[in-house]
Amino acid sequence: MENELREKAKELLESGEVAVVIGYGFNRKKTRITPVFITKPEETDKLVFNELCVNNLSIYLTRKYRDIQKIGRPAIVAKGCDIKNIVVLITEGQTKREDIHILGVTCSGVVYKQELFKGELKPEIMPSKCHNCDVRNPHVADTVIGEKSDFTPPEEPTGMVFDKIKEIDAMSDSARWDFWNEHFNRCIKCYACRQLCSLCYCERCITEKNMPQWIETSAHPRGNLAWNLIRAMHLAGRCTFCGECERGCPVNIPLNLVNQKLVLTVKNAFGFESGIDENVHPPMIVFSEDDNENFIK
Amino acid sequence: MSNIYIPDLVTIEDIYEETPDIRSFRLVFKDEKLRESFEFKTGQFGLYSAFGLGESTFCIASSPTRKGYIQCTYRKTGRVTNALGELSIGDTMGFRGPYGNHFPIEEWKGKNIVFIAGGIALPPVRSVIWNILDRREDFGDVTIVYGAKTVEDLVYKEELKHWDERPDVKLIQTVDPGGETPEWQGEVGFVPTVLEEAKVPAENTIAVVCGPPIMIKFCLNALGTLGFSDDAVYTTLENKMKCGVGKCGRCNVGDIYICKEGPVYTATEIKAMFDDF
Amino acid sequence: MTDKYISKDGLNGLIASVKASGGRFVAPVLDTRQVVYKEVSSAEEIVDDYILPRNSYKEIAFPQTEILAKYELTRDGVTIDPVEIVARDTVVFGARPCEAASLASLNSVFTWDFIDETFTKRQEKVVVLSLGCVDADDECFCTTVNLSPASTEGSDVALYETENGYIVTPLTDKGTAFVSAHSDSFTDVAKGEEKKELVNPEKVEGVDLTKLGERLAKSPNYDNPEWAELTRKCCGCGACTYSCPTCHCFDIIDEGTAFEGERRKNWDACQFNHFTLHASGHNPRDTQYKRYRNRFMCKFHIYPTKFNSTGCVGCGRCIRVCPVRLDITDLMTAMSS
Numbered sequence: 001m002e003n004e005l006r007e008k009a010k011e012l013l014e015s016g017e018v019a020v021v022i023g024y025g026f027n028r029k030k031t032r033i034t035p036v037f038i039t040k041p042e043e044t045d046k047l048v049f050n051e052l053c054v055n056n057l058s059i060y061l062t063r064k065y066r067d068i069q070k071i072g073r074p075a076i077v078a079k080g081c082d083i084k085n086i087v088v089l090i091t092e093g094q095t096k097r098e099d100i101h102i103l104g105v106t107c108s109g110v111v112y113k114q115e116l117f118k119g120e121l122k123p124e125i126m127p128s129k130c131h132n133c134d135v136r137n138p139h140v141a142d143t144v145i146g147e148k149s150d151f152t153p154p155e156e157p158t159g160m161v162f163d164k165i166k167e168i169d170a171m172s173d174s175a176r177w178d179f180w181n182e183h184f185n186r187c188i189k190c191y192a193c194r195q196l197c198s199l200c201y202c203e204r205c206i207t208e209k210n211m212p213q214w215i216e217t218s219a220h221p222r223g224n225l226a227w228n229l230i231r232a233m234h235l236a237g238r239c240t241f242c243g244e245c246e247r248g249c250p251v252n253i254p255l256n257l258v259n260q261k262l263v264l265t266v267k268n269a270f271g272f273e274s275g276i277d278e279n280v281h282p283p284m285i286v287f288s289e290d291d292n293e294n295f296i297k
Numbered sequence: 298m299s300n301i302y303i304p305d306l307v308t309i310e311d312i313y314e315e316t317p318d319i320r321s322f323r324l325v326f327k328d329e330k331l332r333e334s335f336e337f338k339t340g341q342f343g344l345y346s347a348f349g350l351g352e353s354t355f356c357i358a359s360s361p362t363r364k365g366y367i368q369c370t371y372r373k374t375g376r377v378t379n380a381l382g383e384l385s386i387g388d389t390m391g392f393r394g395p396y397g398n399h400f401p402i403e404e405w406k407g408k409n410i411v412f413i414a415g416g417i418a419l420p421p422v423r424s425v426i427w428n429i430l431d432r433r434e435d436f437g438d439v440t441i442v443y444g445a446k447t448v449e450d451l452v453y454k455e456e457l458k459h460w461d462e463r464p465d466v467k468l469i470q471t472v473d474p475g476g477e478t479p480e481w482q483g484e485v486g487f488v489p490t491v492l493e494e495a496k497v498p499a500e501n502t503i504a505v506v507c508g509p510p511i512m513i514k515f516c517l518n519a520l521g522t523l524g525f526s527d528d529a530v531y532t533t534l535e536n537k538m539k540c541g542v543g544k545c546g547r548c549n550v551g552d553i554y555i556c557k558e559g560p561v562y563t564a565t566e567i568k569a570m571f572d573d574f
Numbered sequence: 575m576t577d578k579y580i581s582k583d584g585l586n587g588l589i590a591s592v593k594a595s596g597g598r599f600v601a602p603v604l605d606t607r608q609v610v611y612k613e614v615s616s617a618e619e620i621v622d623d624y625i626l627p628r629n630s631y632k633e634i635a636f637p638q639t640e641i642l643a644k645y646e647l648t649r650d651g652v653t654i655d656p657v658e659i660v661a662r663d664t665v666v667f668g669a670r671p672c673e674a675a676s677l678a679s680l681n682s683v684f685t686w687d688f689i690d691e692t693f694t695k696r697q698e699k700v701v702v703l704s705l706g707c708v709d710a711d712d713e714c715f716c717t718t719v720n721l722s723p724a725s726t727e728g729s730d731v732a733l734y735e736t737e738n739g740y741i742v743t744p745l746t747d748k749g750t751a752f753v754s755a756h757s758d759s760f761t762d763v764a765k766g767e768e769k770k771e772l773v774n775p776e777k778v779e780g781v782d783l784t785k786l787g788e789r790l791a792k793s794p795n796y797d798n799p800e801w802a803e804l805t806r807k808c809c810g811c812g813a814c815t816y817s818c819p820t821c822h823c824f825d826i827i828d829e830g831t832a833f834e835g836e837r838r839k840n841w842d843a844c845q846f847n848h849f850t851l852h853a854s855g856h857n858p859r860d861t862q863y864k865r866y867r868n869r870f871m872c873k874f875h876i877y878p879t880k881f882n883s884t885g886c887v888g889c890g891r892c893i894r895v896c897p898v899r900l901d902i903t904d905l906m907t908a909m910s911s
Contacts, residue, residue: 027899031712034899035807055898059809067802067861114899186606188638190843192811196897208848210376216829218639218840248897250628250813252606301688302642302826302839303656348645348652349835351828353853375853389652510856536858537850539826542688545842546823547850549868550858551796552876557687571796 001105001146002048005077008103008143009044012075018101019072022060024053032114035060039071049077049146051121054110056242058085061095062201075101075142079110080135084240084275085198087140091281092238094201097140104138106146113247127243128159128256140278161256165264168257180225186251187224189217193245193255194231199238206230232258237266237284240275269295301542304346304391305331310366312386315452319417320382321358321370324392336395337361339402339424340533340561343394344541345369347380354538356560357395358420360427367392370420370452396541397560400425400505400531409437411497413516415488415508416445419452421533421560422507426460433465440467440497444488447476469495489515492523499524506532517564527564534560534567575750578760579767581739585617585667588759595755597663600634602627611666620668622735625711626889630819631666632676635696636684638816639840642692642826646834654837661695665752667703667733672716672887674704674728676819682881683822692839701752704729705740706772713890714775715903719783721888723772734769741769775888778903782910783874789909790875796867804905805866807898812843814892814900815869820877820885823849844868870905 009021025036025046033052037060038044057076060068068074078086083104089095109130111117116125123131136149168176191207194200207215207227215230216223232255239259246255266272269292270283283291311323326332337357344352353375359368373382384390402425410429414422429436441460445451451470460468470483471491484491489512497504504525506516513532520530536548536555543557551571553559562570580588589599593615601620603612609624611631645654677697684690707714707723716722726732730749733740741763744750753760789795815821825842829835842849845865851857859865877885886902893901 027901028904029712032899034901037806060807064810065806065862067863068806115894183606188812188816189841190812190816191846192809192813192897195809195811204848208846211379213376213829217825217827218829218838220639223639244897248811248813250817250895252608299691300642300656300659301690302692302837303654306652306654346828348647348654349828349830349832352826378853391652391654537852539824539842542690543686544683544688544690544822545825546844546872547842549876551793551871552791552880569793571793 005049005103005105005145006044006047008145009038009047009075010041012101013038013041013044017073018075020068021047021075021077021103022057022068023047023077023103024049024055024057037068037071047077049105051108051110052114052117053077053079054112054114054247056082056085056196056198056244058082058089058198059196059244061086061089061100062198063094063203064201073099073101075103077103077105078138078141079105079107080133080138081107081129081240081242083135083138083140085242087275087278088199088238088240088282089201090278092199092285097278101143102138102141104141104144106138106144106149107133107136108149108151109133112243127247128157128161128260129241129243131159132157139276161260164254164257165261168261181221183253184224184228185221187219187228187253188251189219189224189227190250192248192250193253196244196248197235199235199240200231206234228253228255228258232262235259236262237270237272237282238274239263302393302540304344304352304393306389307367307392309384309386309388309390312384315370315454316450318373319370319450319452320373321368321420321452322381322390323359323366323368324390325366326392327389332365335367337367338395338399339428340399340421341395341397342541342560343367343369343392343396344538345371345377345381346391346393347377347384348389348391350380351377352391352539353377353381354535354541356421356424356533358423360424360431362428362431370417370423372417394541397556398558400561402428405503406435407437407501409439409498409502411440411442411502411504413442413488413492413504413506413508415443415512416450417452418507418509418512419443422505423453423456425505430463430466437501438467439465440469440495442469442471442488442492442495442497444471444473444484444491445476446473448472448478448481450476487515488512489519492516493519497523499526499529502529504530506530513567517567520564527568530564532562532564532567534562575744575753577763578742578744578753579736579739579763580742580760582617582622584739584759584761585620588756589614589617591756591759592663592665595663597665599665599667600631601667622668625707625709625714626670626673626891628817628891628895630673630676630817630889630891631669631700632680632819634664634666634700635677635693636680636822636824636841639838640692641836642839643837644834645828645830645837647832659692659695661699663699663701664696665701665703667705669702669704669729670707670889671704671723671725671729671732672714672721672889673819674702675721675725675884675887676728677702678728679820679877679881679883679885680822682877682883686881701730701748702728703731703733705733705735706769708735708770708773710773710775711890711894713893714888715778715890716888717774717776718778718781718903718906719884719886719888721884722774727884734772736767736769739767741767778907780907780910781903786874786906786910787878790871791879800908801867802861802863804908805863805900808845808862808866808900809898810845810847810862810865811897812845813895813897815843815845816841817891817895819887819889819891820873821869844872866900870902870909873902874906874909
């Protein structure tokens with residue numbers, strides 16, 4: 001599979017169809033996977049794909065990375081879940097389908113965090129998204145690399161995130177409040193969640209806007225709650241549950257719970273799942289006469 | 298004071314509307330002892346508080362030769378400056394400073410001075426101008442080249458008139474092409490061009506330049522053409538600052554902290570700096 | 575003072591003794607699946623199988639957010655009340671020898687001319703008990719920056735693990751005073767008590783701090799396109815700076831209503847776009863590589879030459895925490911050539 005990937009990348013660079021291949025490579029010690037940007041055909045053997053390739057590289061397609069855009073047309077190595085984000089970027093007008101070459105890779109799951117990998121991808125070190133994955137075969141791609149996966153996701157979503165959501169839904173309001181405050185209180189406002197999210201592409205985030213100051217920037221409980229809730233709201237109907245925010249969080253805030261809860265809410269209310277079809281706009285940015293209005297009381 | 302980040306309270310004694318978006322304040326310390334003891338040097342800056350919104354950095358635009366008050370001039374662009382724009386005479390704000398280094402004016406005695414400023418950059422130069430005019434006999438010829446985008450954008454209009462009328466000051470005013478009005482008597486053209494055309498003699502002369510980075514760059518070239526050595530050219534830089542005292546890590550250009558080692562530099566020093574501003 | 579001994583069980587006595595004298599005992603504990611420095615009340619909470627806690631203990635002297643002053647706006651004017659700096663005696667147990675050097679580095683910035691007492695008053699009350707490392711991971715690189723598990727710079731008391739306890743070596747006056755003040759908790763070292771072997775992390779090949787410093791000091795290297803290439807993947811979050819024991823940048827902001835509020839000093843990070851953004855819209859560090867370059871310059875040029883102190887202690891936190899695995903030692907290698 002890696003050979004196939006390297007050959008294709010080489011071909012794309014040699015033909016000049018793309019100027020850069022955004023992919024995965026090893027770090028110096030060959031212990032961890034890190035994003036690599038290949039611009040020369042002879043360097044494509046640096047590309048790898050394995051169960052450690054957890055990063056969602058679609059962040060590098062956003063306008064925050066002008067220097068990458070300056071290199072030229074990119075090809076991007078993307079798992080099905082990463083492609084979902086690219087699809088949202090297309091529906092929101094952040095990139096055009098024809099402006100990128102998607103090197104879709106078939107995937108049999110990745111680790112939740114690279115540090116957990118001890119030579120074998122056990123189900124317990126995989127994130128919930130992998131256990132319920134419906135895009136192990138890339139759904140939108142220019143080239144599909146790897147053998148077709150015959151995995152079918154379970155009827156009812158399973159995994160830690162879904163169990164925990166049920167648990168939290170059953171809590172009393174005050175218990176739920178305490179649960180979230182306890183987690184958000186650890187927030188150090190490093191904004192790794194935002195920076196790792198390809199859908200947080202605003203060049204000036206609401207937390208940086210100070211006329212007026214919408215969110216208190218201090219890492220005290222009030223400011224932390226405001227930040228985390230506002231970010232969640234800004235992702236409603238857009239988040240694809242790629243899990244990068246939670247993976248990047250240095251203080252282990254269970255952000256997947258917030259985001260998946262919103263995914264479920266939007267699915268129930270609008271029957272919409274983000275990241276599936278690049279021609280369908282997300283429900284929060286379109287008006288439809290069929291929209292459910294039972295929230296107006 | 299045990300906490301270096303706590304400002305002193307100052308009262309706004311007077312307000313001057315310079316242009317539609319530029320204002321000056323004349324400020325006096327609430328504390329009478331401080332009013333007496335407060336000292337600063339030309340070129341230094343301070344942090345001005347609008348309570349509830351934060352602090353902003355401006356130079357002290359008045360001259361230390363005029364005691365008992367400080368003056369500052371700012372453009373309403375951000376959160377704090379907009380809030381300061383809402384204040385009236387008699388209102389209270391915060392001030393801490395003075396911070397930074399200063400122009401070595403005492404070393405300039407007996408020399409000619411040429412001032413070059415663009416737009417909102419006249420305030421730091423104004424402190425030097427008054428410092429020198431208040432002891433006029435100690436210095437040689439004084440030339441001021443001041444320009445702005447339009448006539449409306451010129452600050453200190455009353456003072457410009459005064460300097461223009463003084464026989465011991467040569468004032469050249471200019472506005473960018475298109476910025477003139479039918480009544481405009483001054484030059485039309487960019488500051489560096491006007492400066493070069495003015496043919497200010499470089500001999501025994503110190504130049505003080507202040508303005509946006511692009512203007513400084515071209516003025517340094519123009520001064521070079523006129524024969525000024527880089528050591529005789531002074532400027533004052535600005536960068537975003539939060540502490541003013543070399544701690545918060547924002548204003549550094551390479552390894553130079555503008556708030557502590559600056560904001561006043563010679564052209565020689567500027568040219569040796571890392572390209573980070 | 576000669577070496578002393580304290581058993582792992584005996585730590586409970588020490589914790590009680592510190593608490594009884596009004597102090598805090600901070601040690602590595604497990605919190606939400608990670609090891610962090612936190613105040614403890616019993617020895618059982620302390621973990622002993624860890625490389626480094628996630629957070630740096632700099633936050634004891636330089637908290638993430640603190641109130642500098644409270645202000646009030648009334649019809650009669652403005653009042654501003656500075657908040658008294660509360661400094662409690664604090665013991666940091668199990669600090670790693672690499673990061674022990676960090677408070678001295680921060681001190682060099684916070685006392686440069688103007689003295690920031692919000693930091694110094696708290697730092698004075700911190701006693702650092704560093705614990706020699708008996709394990710290292712792939713990210714540790716203290717030996718590359720001329721430190722090691724045996725370093726004592728910044729430690730008040732050095733601890734060395736034995737089978738059931740620790741050999742205690744007071745290093746500074748503060749450390750000696752601490753051991754004397756809680757002498758009941760320590761015993762003499764029994765015969766045959768042996769220190770576990772310290773483990774040195776492997777030195778990163780190709781790093782030459784002298785060459786690195788010389789290269790950074792030269793202005794033409796500043797705009798080398800290599801910077802942009804090496805840091806292209808940086809996502810611009812503040813995880814590295816907020817974990818780093820020597821990062822000192824902060825913001826001063828007002829929070830409150832139109833009538834009353836607080837002026838706060840908050841951590842800030844040079845990795846953020848708006849950190850240096852002028853109100854005019856101009857930004858001297860307008861791309862990520864310039865921001866990363868600033869952080870790197872700060873560690874390997876500004877700290878060593880301007881503040882004459884250690885900029886990077888090689889703790890490896892920034893590598894461990896980096897969500898895109900940007901490895902500072904890769905840049906150190908590249909910039910050494």
